[in-house]
Amino acid sequence: MQKEIELAVSPDLILDEAAILHMGAKKLGVAVSRIGGIHIRKRSIDGRSRQVVYRLRVIFYIDESPTPFTYTSNLKQVKDAKPVIIIGAGPAGLFAAYRCLERGLKPIVLERGKAVQDRRRDLARINREGVVNPESNYCFGEGGAGTYSDGKLYTRSDKRGDVQKVLSIFVEHGADEDILVNARPHIGTNKLPHIIQLMRERIVEQGGEVHFDAKVIDILTSSGQATGVKLADGATINASNIIVATGHSARDIFYLFRDKGWLLEAKPFALGVRIEHPQYIVDSAQYHCVERHENLPPAYYSLVEQVDGRGVFSFCMCPGGIIAPCATDQEEIVVNGWSPSKRNNPHANSGTVTQINLEDIPAAINNPFALLEFQQAVEQKAFQAGGGALVAPAQRMVDFVEGRLSNDLPNHSYKPGTKSVELKEVLPDFVHKALQGALPRFGKKMKGYYTNEAILVGVESRTSSPLRIPRNKDSLQHPQVAGLYPCAEGAGYAGGIVSAAIDGMNCIDAIN
Known part of the structure; x- marks a missing residue:
C-alpha cells in the first residue's frame, strides 16, 4: 500500500532519511517497521516564516518495497527512414x-x-x-x-x-x-x-x-x-x-x-539590465539569517513591480552565478547569467527588465523588424558606452536610482570587464525610468536588496525573440x-x- 503525505522538515533533518521516516510514520499512524521505504516526489523550500523549512511530498510504502525510478526511451533505428x-x-x-x-x-x-x-x-x-x-x-x-x-x-x-x-x-x-x-x-x-x-x-x-x-x-x-x-x-x-x-x-x-x-510579425520582448548582488545578501534576506544553513542551497528571488503602469520584473535569476557576455556579433553588448551545478560562486545575478510593447515603438505596427532594430540599437549603444572589447557599461544600484556616476564599481563576475557609466545614457528613457522607480520598491519587499553593493550591468536584451x-x-x-x-x-x-x-x-x- 502506498500513501502520499506532505511533511515540513527543518534543514537540520533534510538529509536524515530515518528522521523523515519516523515523522511520516507518526503522521500516518503506522509502525515504522511496516514501512518498506519512502520516495520523495517533490521538494521545495518555504521561507515565508522566520523558520525556513523544506516542504516534501513523500510516498510511503507500507507493507511493500519501493519501486526504483527507471526511464528508458523507446527509440527506433531510423537510418533509412523518412x-x-x-x-x-x-x-x-x-x-x-x-x-x-x-x-x-x-x-x-x-x-x-x-x-x-x-x-x-x-x-x-x-x-x-x-x-x-x-x-x-x-x-x-x-x-x-x-x-x-x-x-x-x-x-x-x-x-x-x-x-x-x-x-x-x-x-x-x-x-x-x-x-x-x-x-x-x-x-x-x-x-x-x-x-x-x-x-x-x-x-x-x-x-x-x-x-x-x-x-x-x-x-x-x-x-x-x-x-x-x-x-x-x-x-x-x-x-x-x-x-x-x-x-x-x-x-x-x-x-x-x-x-x-x-x-x-513584431512581438513584445523585455529589456533592461542584469543586476548582481553578493550572494550572502540574498541568503540573509530569503532565509532570515546571518549565515546560510549548510543544508540550504544559495537562495533565489523573484520580484515584480508596477511603475506608472509598466511592469518591471526579475528574470532568469542565477544564485551563485556568473554574468556572461552573450553577443552574437561584433560591436554589441548583450549580457545573460548562468550558474554551475553547485551554485557556489560568491555572487547572485538576475535579469531585471521591463516589457517592450508594440505601442512603445509605433513603427512596429507596420514594420515587423522595428522591435528587432530597436533591440539592436540599444545593444550597439551599450558597446559604444563600454568602449570596446565587450567591456560592459555598469553602475552601482543606488547611484543609478539617484542619478549619479559611480566613482568605482564593486567586485563582480563579468569577465570582460565593466566601465562606470550613467546607464540612463544607454537605456531608452522609459526603460530607465521604470527600473529607477522599481528598484527601491524591490528593496522594501526584500531586505538588503536596495544597496550600492549591487551592480547593474547593461544590457539584458535577449529575453525572448522580438519577432514571431x-x-x-x-x-x-x-x-x-x-x-x-x-x-x-x-x-x-x-x-x-x-x-x-x-x-x-x-x-x-x-x-x-
Missing part, C-alpha cells in the same frame, strides 16, 4: 530530433555553430579577449543558448506537453535525479555540455544525423511546399518537413523570411509553406529550456 530537417541544435532542435527517433523519423540536425567541446574555445576567447565569433558563441553552437544559460528547468509549461518526460530524458543522459523532485530543478552549466553530447551521440547511434558548421542560408520550396535547404558551403539537403528551431538570436533567419515574402514567425494553431506549419514548422524561442512560441524542448517535440508530433 527525413526531417531540423535547423538548430538547441533544446528545441535536440528534443525534436529525439522525438523523431521515437516516431520512426530520421532527424537531420543542421547547426551553424560547433560541437559543444569545440565551442568552449570560442567562449574562452570571448571572455579573455572580448572577440565574438558570429557562428560560435554563447548563443550559437551545440545545445544553443540553453547549454550556457544555467540549465534552469523551472517552467509553467505543463499544459503544452509532458514536462516530466523532458526531465526524464535529461536524467537518462546523466542529469541528477533530483531534477525530478526539486520544485525549481537545475542542472548547471558545468554539467550540461556532457549531457548534450550524450544526447547527440544517441541520436547518431540510432541513425540520425547531426552536422556542425552547417549554416542554412536558404529554405527551398516548390508550389508552397518545403523541399529542402541550402547551406553556406553550397550543399543542398532535401526533405519535405523542416523544423526551424534557430533561437531568438538568429537574425539572419528573420531576414531570410522577409526576403522570401513570408509572414513575420506565424504558424497555424493546429498543424503548427507556417501559413504560407506546407511542411515548414516555426519552432520554440526563435519563432516566438517558447521561453526557456523545457518549454523549447516541449515545442520541439510537439512540432515533430504534428508531422503526418
Whole structure:
C-alpha cells in the first residue's frame, strides 16, 4: 500500500532519511517497521516564516518495497527512414530530433555553430579577449543558448506537453535525479555540455544525423511546399518537413523570411539590465539569517513591480552565478547569467527588465523588424558606452536610482570587464525610468536588496525573440509553406529550456 503525505522538515533533518521516516510514520499512524521505504516526489523550500523549512511530498510504502525510478526511451533505428530537417541544435532542435527517433523519423540536425567541446574555445576567447565569433558563441553552437544559460528547468509549461518526460530524458543522459523532485530543478552549466553530447551521440547511434558548421542560408520550396535547404558551403539537403528551431538570436533567419515574402510579425520582448548582488545578501534576506544553513542551497528571488503602469520584473535569476557576455556579433553588448551545478560562486545575478510593447515603438505596427532594430540599437549603444572589447557599461544600484556616476564599481563576475557609466545614457528613457522607480520598491519587499553593493550591468536584451514567425494553431506549419514548422524561442512560441524542448517535440508530433 502506498500513501502520499506532505511533511515540513527543518534543514537540520533534510538529509536524515530515518528522521523523515519516523515523522511520516507518526503522521500516518503506522509502525515504522511496516514501512518498506519512502520516495520523495517533490521538494521545495518555504521561507515565508522566520523558520525556513523544506516542504516534501513523500510516498510511503507500507507493507511493500519501493519501486526504483527507471526511464528508458523507446527509440527506433531510423537510418533509412523518412527525413526531417531540423535547423538548430538547441533544446528545441535536440528534443525534436529525439522525438523523431521515437516516431520512426530520421532527424537531420543542421547547426551553424560547433560541437559543444569545440565551442568552449570560442567562449574562452570571448571572455579573455572580448572577440565574438558570429557562428560560435554563447548563443550559437551545440545545445544553443540553453547549454550556457544555467540549465534552469523551472517552467509553467505543463499544459503544452509532458514536462516530466523532458526531465526524464535529461536524467537518462546523466542529469541528477533530483531534477525530478526539486520544485525549481537545475542542472548547471558545468554539467550540461556532457549531457548534450550524450544526447547527440544517441541520436547518431540510432541513425540520425547531426552536422556542425552547417549554416542554412536558404529554405527551398516548390508550389508552397518545403523541399529542402541550402547551406553556406553550397550543399543542398532535401526533405519535405523542416523544423526551424534557430533561437531568438538568429537574425539572419528573420531576414531570410522577409526576403522570401513570408509572414513575420513584431512581438513584445523585455529589456533592461542584469543586476548582481553578493550572494550572502540574498541568503540573509530569503532565509532570515546571518549565515546560510549548510543544508540550504544559495537562495533565489523573484520580484515584480508596477511603475506608472509598466511592469518591471526579475528574470532568469542565477544564485551563485556568473554574468556572461552573450553577443552574437561584433560591436554589441548583450549580457545573460548562468550558474554551475553547485551554485557556489560568491555572487547572485538576475535579469531585471521591463516589457517592450508594440505601442512603445509605433513603427512596429507596420514594420515587423522595428522591435528587432530597436533591440539592436540599444545593444550597439551599450558597446559604444563600454568602449570596446565587450567591456560592459555598469553602475552601482543606488547611484543609478539617484542619478549619479559611480566613482568605482564593486567586485563582480563579468569577465570582460565593466566601465562606470550613467546607464540612463544607454537605456531608452522609459526603460530607465521604470527600473529607477522599481528598484527601491524591490528593496522594501526584500531586505538588503536596495544597496550600492549591487551592480547593474547593461544590457539584458535577449529575453525572448522580438519577432514571431506565424504558424497555424493546429498543424503548427507556417501559413504560407506546407511542411515548414516555426519552432520554440526563435519563432516566438517558447521561453526557456523545457518549454523549447516541449515545442520541439510537439512540432515533430504534428508531422503526418
